[in-house]
Amino acid sequence: MDVNVGSDTKAYRRSKVDKKLLRKQIKSSHTLLRHEGINTSLVPTKSLVVANGGLGNGVSREELSAVLKEMGSLKTLLMPPKKPYAFVTYGSEENARKAHIYLNGQKLQREEKEKNDVTLYLSFVDTVPCEQQTSVTMPAGLVLVEDFVSSEEEAVLLAAIDWSSHNNDATGLPEKCQPVLQRCMENGHLTTMPDQLTVNQYESGQGIPPHVDTHSAFEDTILSLSLGAKTVMEFRHPDGRVVNVFLPGRSLLVIRGESRYLWTHGITPRKFDMVPASDPQCLAPTTCDHGPLNQLTLSKRGTRTSFTFRKIRIDPCRCAFPTVCDSQGAPSPPSPPSIPRGPSDAARLEVEYVHRVYDAIAPHFSSTRHSPWPQVCHFLSLLSPGNVLADVGCGNGKYLGVNPAVISVGCDRSSALIQICTNRGFQAFVADALHVPLRTASCDACISIAVIHHFSTTERRLAAVKELVRLLKPGGHALIYVWAFEQEYKEQKSKYLKNNNPTNDTCGVTTAPEGKSSACVRSNLEDNKKKPADDCTVTHDKVGVHINRTAFNSQDLLVPWHLKEGKRGKSKGESEVARTNEDKTKFSTDSFPNGPDLRSYSNTDSQHDSLTSAEPVFHRYYHVFQQGELEQLCVQVKEIKLQRSYHDQGNWCVILEKPVN
Incomplete structure (x- = not known):
């Protein structure tokens, strides 16, 4: 065969690949312009936009930075929160050209096996968004103390946990906790000693449903000690404000006043969190909602153990928030349905948690x-x-x-x-x-x-x-x-588990924190009829609520369906589910006048989902086989x-x- 012919064929193939890459690059530029308003440039500059290289794609700062630095010195790397792109500015136009040539169409090698490979597409930009320092105020009464316990104290506390114990009536708090509590008293975080402790352990991907600890059950101050891995806890105000608080390992979170009584708190079930980068110039390491764009990255969750200390309340709550206080007449969340005991119970449950739900979500359900x-x-x-x-x-x-x-x-x-x-x-x-x-x-x-x-x-x-x-x-x-x-069979996870997007902020609801829980420990009280901690209550005859995209813990459960805006249906013989207003924090509560509010039900002492989610949530009954x-x-x-x-x-x-x- 003629060598020149082979060479021409090879050149033709390269040209074909180049054309395909150019088409995809142009498509990504159009997408950025259409959805994000980002104008790309055909003229080389020092700055580029990196499509598919954002936090929203599950790409961490460390992963992207390592690849970009191979092309030359970086001046800035901006990664907007929850966006599928990033902006990079090189020290010279020559280095930017080099990145544009050699990184376009290249697959980013991932550090974690759970992450899917992404292909990077780079385009020049004339301007890069300014880093905006937006101040997000912490909820009133919320205090985070980093490094509250030493590594040695952390090891002692973790070693003291007996996961096999089911004794919920142990007298007094463990001696190992006394030095920590005494330090809380000395530092002014407590005025009276707690008498109740709950220990929970959360693996990567597990979370806590948004909730407010019952006013009538506990006194004002609640302490949460995080041991092991770091995580992000979301606080949400009824008016829609959200503050994501970064909880490092060995930190103490003090929840009192407005943050305890009015704001819901929870942890979204996911395997990666968006957190402040490990930067000595990071101005606000305790929250994930403010600071320059170049200070955010993704962090893989590990195993976190929480020690939650509370003081059981004897007298009714007299807080300054009567509209959400159960002691002052505020409505309680709907009760979870019971497991049917007969044909009539079963028929009623299926009407409320199957038939009516599918009629309400039909357009959205069909689209999926x-x-x-x-x-x-x-x-x-x-x-x-x-x-x-x-x-x-x-x-x-x-x-x-x-x-x-x-x-x-x-x-x-x-x-x-x-x-x-x-x-x-x-x-x-x-x-x-x-x-x-x-x-x-x-x-x-x-x-x-x-x-x-x-x-x-x-x-x-x-x-x-x-x-x-x-x-x-x-x-x-x-x-x-x-x-x-069995969602994992023969060492293969189902698509239901695989599709657990690490950066997906849609939060499911569950009957209790989806983690390993030790026995609740509390001191003896004269009022033996006092309601114990919610975390201790086990309702075996109730149908629990499942956290989406996680393994099942029981066979009879309610699975949340988050209804997207514009996908509302009409329930037969009943009024159309009201469309939410612009902030999507309110919706009709009379669409199902003859039954429980399927959209806001949660078997926790939590506020209604209308206060904790941007979308109405329905719950469908399942018996998993x-x-x-x-x-x-x-x-x-x-x-x-x-x-x-x-x-x-x-x-x-x-x-x-x-x-x-």
């Missing part, structure tokens, strides 16, 4: 359900032309058009979802999965995808399987999918044969066959 699951599509592809398929619990109908050669009909309990099916041209009708108005033995195949886990008793789940079998012709097949308790449970349910139906069972992306699945004889 557009990709059919491959294994379900494979099942449908095996059906013969002219076969009759019933999709029981069809949702927005995404499986009704997978195999156009079959006669497909769907049904769902949500009239709002059925309307979406109708608008898409599918044959669907409103029906309960326990009573489908189709003739017995009229279907060649049935599918029930993510439906049966919404039934709240074993009897009702079994009835749903029997109804599918009733619809099948002899020789027909049914495919059932239910959510699995343990391994083997679905098979055990199906084999109770005599006229069926279990053909296959498998695990598919966090779901337990079975294929049933109705024998010909």
